[in-house]
Amino acid sequence: MTVPADRFQPGQAVCVRLAWPPGHVRTPWFVRGKQGVVERVLDVFPNPEERAYGRPGLPRVRLYRVRFAQSDVWPDYGGSATDTVDVEIYEHWLEPTPG
Secondary structure, eight states: OOOOOOSSOTTOEEEEOOOOOSSOOOSOGGGTTOEEEEEEEEEEEOOHHHHTTTSOOOSOEEEEEEEEEHHHHOTTOOSOTTOEEEEEEEGGGEEEOOO
């Protein structure tokens, strides 16, 4: 099986798609539309949004760990400005940041 090339690299800024599709979605609502940085590139897996409906989840998709500043995710966050949250997000939910 061919493994897809990495679209994003560690340290690269990305934006999570701002979408609200119906169905079984594996991307948390609280990071949609938010900008983060790829912390690491993980493996490829069957697409879980397809697997939820009993389909094979092909083609397999790359999973990334993306780091967000907590204050960017939750505007009222009262902790340190250096606090972060990491979320694992499938490639089809990520876009390069503009500029």
